[in-house]
Amino acid sequence: MSKHNLNSLVETIRSRYLSIRAQIEAAAQRVGRDPQAVRLVVVSKTHPVETVQAAIEAGIRDFGENYAEEALQKIQAFHAIEGLRWHMIGHVQSRKADLVAGHFDWMHSLDSLKLANRLERFAAQNGRTLPVLLECNVGGETSKFGYAASTPQDLEILSREVEQIALLPHLQIRGLMTMPPLYNDPEQTRPFFAKLRQVRDFLAEKFPMLDWRELSMGTSADFVAAVEEGATFVRIGTAILGARPPKSYS
């Protein structure tokens, strides 16, 4: 990318980032929340290293990625830059747990005890403690990953998993994450955000010794509703980095 093109990309990303940040602040204030309690994770999946570089120059430090190998290239490209935080937000196959436990700062999409056990093993090997969020499928779509969390039986099963995960010394439960069904109207998504908060409140009551502070919810399409419903992480790609290039490998 030419110097000129890079500079204009930096400016585009910076102004979109500031505009989203302002919308988050307004939404938080509307419901009496501290705007500082909402962190903005910029989702860079399938974007090339150059776009991430422009985002870093625009002042962005938190990046969300869905594919472990692709992310690793970016993490390594920018390892010399202080203060970057990498968030895994996609489904992780157990055999890729080592990449996540070794290189990511947050794991938003923990969705099985099997994966938790693998992450624990590699986090221990790397001498790290990994903050994790449990992904919940509050929309009940069978195509989605995450723990079912609709019926009392679902919550019973989820609670048993929490008991097991809480025993793993190198994983630190910090809250919940969800990716609700996609609608054109964010008001249709709002009940799913409220539902995630209710699941969180249920777990916080049942497991008061654990930390349930974080709610990772809301994307470009619906982050305002998510913030109003209590999001502490929003995950925004398109509205800041523009349309995603197609995924180039699996």
Ligand SMILES: *Cc1c(COP(=O)(O)O)cnc(C)c1O
């Ligand atoms: C891609 C993705 C996002 C970002 O979506 P945008 O619509 O580009 O903002 C957020 N969360 C998850 C889990 C994703 O996979």
